[in-house]
Structure formats: C-alpha cells, structure tokens
Amino acid sequence: MWCVVAVITGLLLALPATASSLLDPQIRAVHFDVRLGQSLRAMTRLQAVRRQGFLDHQAQQADLLLGDMLLQQGLDLSAEAVLLRASEAGGEQADAAWLQLGRLHYRRAEDAAALAAFARIRGPLSGVAQQERLLLEGELLLRSGRLSEAEQRLRALLEGRKKRSDWVDYGRFNLAVVLFRSGRENEARELLLSLSKQNTKDPALRTLSDKANLTLAYDRLEAGDIDAATDFFKKGRLSGPVSNTALMGLGRAWAAQEEYKKALVPWLKLSKRDPADPLVQDALLAVPYGFGKLNAYKQALQYYQQALSVFELELARVGKVEGQVNNGDMVRTLASGFSADDVLEREVLPALPEASGASHLWQLFSTHEFQEMLRSYVRTGQSLKKITRWTSQVKVDDSLPPASRAALLTRATTLETRLTTLSGKLQAHMQSLALQELAQRRKRIQAYTDETRFSIAQIYDYAAKRWGGK
Numbered sequence: 001m002w003c004v005v006a007v008i009t010g011l012l013l014a015l016p017a018t019a020s021s022l023l024d025p026q027i028r029a030v031h032f033d034v035r036l037g038q039s040l041r042a043m044t045r046l047q048a049v050r051r052q053g054f055l056d057h058q059a060q061q062a063d064l065l066l067g068d069m070l071l072q073q074g075l076d077l078s079a080e081a082v083l084l085r086a087s088e089a090g091g092e093q094a095d096a097a098w099l100q101l102g103r104l105h106y107r108r109a110e111d112a113a114a115l116a117a118f119a120r121i122r123g124p125l126s127g128v129a130q131q132e133r134l135l136l137e138g139e140l141l142l143r144s145g146r147l148s149e150a151e152q153r154l155r156a157l158l159e160g161r162k163k164r165s166d167w168v169d170y171g172r173f174n175l176a177v178v179l180f181r182s183g184r185e186n187e188a189r190e191l192l193l194s195l196s197k198q199n200t201k202d203p204a205l206r207t208l209s210d211k212a213n214l215t216l217a218y219d220r221l222e223a224g225d226i227d228a229a230t231d232f233f234k235k236g237r238l239s240g241p242v243s244n245t246a247l248m249g250l251g252r253a254w255a256a257q258e259e260y261k262k263a264l265v266p267w268l269k270l271s272k273r274d275p276a277d278p279l280v281q282d283a284l285l286a287v288p289y290g291f292g293k294l295n296a297y298k299q300a301l302q303y304y305q306q307a308l309s310v311f312e313l314e315l316a317r318v319g320k321v322e323g324q325v326n327n328g329d330m331v332r333t334l335a336s337g338f339s340a341d342d343v344l345e346r347e348v349l350p351a352l353p354e355a356s357g358a359s360h361l362w363q364l365f366s367t368h369e370f371q372e373m374l375r376s377y378v379r380t381g382q383s384l385k386k387i388t389r390w391t392s393q394v395k396v397d398d399s400l401p402p403a404s405r406a407a408l409l410t411r412a413t414t415l416e417t418r419l420t421t422l423s424g425k426l427q428a429h430m431q432s433l434a435l436q437e438l439a440q441r442r443k444r445i446q447a448y449t450d451e452t453r454f455s456i457a458q459i460y461d462y463a464a465k466r467w468g469g470k
Helices: 025-035 039-051 057-073 078-086 092-107 111-119 127-143 147-158 166-181 183-194 203-222 226-235 245-255 259-272 278-294 297-325 329-336 356-363 366-398 402-468
Strands: none
Touching: 057 078, 057 092, 057 356, 057 402, 078 092, 092 111, 092 127, 111 127, 111 402, 127 147, 127 166, 147 166, 166 183, 166 203, 183 203, 203 226, 226 245, 245 278, 259 278, 278 402, 297 329, 297 356, 297 402, 329 366, 329 402, 356 366, 356 402, 366 402
C-alpha cells in the first residue's frame, strides 16, 4: 500500500518557540555552520564541545541536535545512542527525542520499535510534529492490523484542522484504507472523494489525488459498477506515477463490458511505454487479446508477434544488466552519481543512468536497504581516498620521527585493509540483491514469452483448420 516517507526535520522545529533564544553560543555556532553548508565541521565541533563538558548545562539540546545531524549523515546506530541519552533526561525535549527515534525506526521498517518509541511521548507535540506523529502511528497500527487504534490516531489528526495540511491529506487517505478494511465502505468513499476533487499544483498531493481516484475506480470495478469505474479511471493524469495502473484498469473496465474497441485505446497507449514495466508487458498481451475478441485475427497475430519481439529484446536487456551487475559496473555507475555532499542527503538518489539498469531495478534502488548500502559504499570509497592522500603526506613529511612515521603508516594500512574489505562486502551484497531482482524479472518475462508463442500457435492452428482446405 501507499505510505508516506517521514522527513527528518531540523532541531529548531522541535524546540519550543522560546528555546532558540536560550541556546548556548556553542550550539548557535553549530547552527551557523549548518546554514553555511559545513555539516561535517558543525558535527565535529558539536561532538568536541560535548565531550569536553562545555555543554553539560544544555546537554539534552546538544544531544538532540547531534542526533539529528548523525541521522542526516546516515549514522543510524550512533544517532540512536545519542537520542536515547537525550530521552533519559525527561521533559518536553525527551518527547522530541522519542519522535526522532520513532522516525528512525519507521524509516528502517522496524514497526514495533517505532510504535514503542512513539508510545514514550508523554505530551502532545507542537504543530506539525504532532501531525506527523499521529500520521506515522496511524500507518504503523494499520500495517499491524490494529484497525481501531489506527482509526483513533488518524481521526485525531483530522479533527479541528480547518486549514489544508499535507499530513492531514495523507491521514485522510490512510483513514479511508482503515475504513475499507473495517467494512465501512461508504465512509471510506467519502474521504477518497474529498481527495479526488481537490485542486492542487503540489506534485505529491496530485499523486495522492490520482491514487484516491484509482482506489475508487477499482472499488467500483469490483462492485460491477463499470460506468462509475471508468469515470474514476479517466480522472487520473496520463503522465502521473500511477498512470500505467489507471490505463490498464480502464481497459479492463471496458473489457468487462465486452467493449473491446474501447478497451484497446488505453491498452495500446500503455503498450507503447517502457517495456521494462510489468504493466506495459501486460498491455502487450492485452492488445492482441482484445483484437482476438473482435475476431480481428490478423491484427491479433501482428501484435502478438510484436509482443514476442519486445519480450525477446527485454530478455536480452536483462542479460546485459546482469553482466553489468556481475562486473561491478552497476555499483560503480551509481556511486559515481554522488558528489561529496549528495551522499549526506537522505531519501534522494542521484539520477539513475541507463547503464546502471535503472529501468529494471528501480524498485530495488528505491528501497531503504539498498540506498543505505550504496551510501555506505560511497562513504567508504571517499574514506579510502582520504587515507591514500594522508599516507602520501606522511611519507614525505620529513618532520616526523621514523618511528612515528612507521606507526602512522601501519595504522593507515590497517584502516585501508578494513575499508577495502567492507567496500567489497557492500558491493557483493548489492550485486546479490540486484541479481535476485533480475532473476525474478527474467522468470516473468520468460513466462510472457511462452504465453505469446502459445497464442501465436493457436492463431495459426485456427487459421489452418478454417482456411487450410481452401
């Protein structure tokens, strides 16, 4: 199901309105470094003054800021330890720490731990933070099947919100899912209708509106109300993220009424899109099926043959991507898309070049597990380059005593060996995941290929029986 990705917000958003004026000058200096884009310098400064005891009087605020910075750099385990320390101090800032920990576990799909963290929040949070907490708790409870509790959280999110809010809109969609699963379809439809009618230029909310229309369309399709289903399918954008699903569904709705000429319109449009998409592959088979239902066997044969050519080409493309994965090109290409700063940005992958097999592996690339491994791989490579430069400087530094130089070089060699081993393990694991995904794709496309060949054989057999003796 659809889910919203939690965004790590800045520390000052979690602090009371008056707190920023009370911050220690050292913490203010850290914020200044962050605004200048010096994230690593800011984190180093904060860790140093924290360890030296200069911030003991504002330890909780310092730990909250440090935890936030560690999270943004992907250092989840270190961030978790720091935030747990901040939560032990109690008070309002402890709630902010538990919110951060809940976000962290949510992002890592550790649902039970995320719910436990949110449960430790003692009081209502302020503004947007409270909305986010209620939305994430509601979704986690929905995923675990605790529908009544999920409904409670989501209704609390929606209550008293007169102004439009992203979190509330997401909550309305999730509440509709809860109501559908609870058997309260009419209430669910009302919520989805309110989303489908909203007029917005926000890309994320337009996608949410498309998903609401899509959900309503399939709901009506299952109920046998084909006219209503087609109306909802038509409301979706033809270029949105869910447009392929809408085109396939619209064709199925018309096919259910045996309106195959109408069904062919969206199916033909879908069949011309990226053949790496399974829905496009379905359309490649749906088009000749539709022509067959119209007794247009010549056109059906033509499109089956086209589909066969596409499937054979896709099998070859999958084989090419498998080769790129095996020789390391995929990982190296993805890693090269990061700059030194990009690797610190969460939830944003670089533009995925075709050479990396993006069209076949985008679902894998978008997972948290793969993104974190890729970032670790990039950071490891950057560390290896720094060690190489540092080693070269040590070798030519005449001011160092021989014993000190030897000790430093030995340490550098040890670190280099460890990092090289880690880099190799990360690359091997990413390659293994990619090959598993490609094997599944190969199996599915091969099944499509076999089905297409069988359909072609059926048409030839039918033609031979009908016209062979003439």
